[in-house]
Amino acid sequence: MANLKDPRWIWFKGGLFVVTGVLASLVLIANSPSVQTIVLLAVAIWSFCRAYYFAFYVIERCVDPKSVDARVRGCCRPSVCCGQ
Incomplete structure (x- = not known):
């Protein structure tokens, strides 16, 4: 599969x-409409956004610019994820 290069398709993919x-969040809230569900969902989204920021910005800019790709790829290997 070729990489996306057309800005219109990149924006479409982001959309x-x-x-x-949004749809997944609405379905989750509809299945369990409580303040606790909404707060936990918001905390989970915020935490994953911060983890993404840390993995791709903080490590590259503040720790080691060369280590980001290796660490991210290393964490995504099936043997690491599956506990083998």
């Missing part, structure tokens, strides 16, 4: 991520 996230 699909937003739509998917």
Whole structure:
């Protein structure tokens, strides 16, 4: 599969991520409409955003610019994720 290079498709893909996230959040809240669910969902979203920021910005800018790709790829190997 080729990399996306057309800005219109990149924006469309980003929009699909937003739509998917909003729909999943609405379904979750509809299945369990409580303040606790909404707060926990907001905390989970915020935490994952901060983890993403840490993995791709803080490590690259503040720790070691060369280590980001290796660490992220290393964490995503099936043997690491599956506990083998």
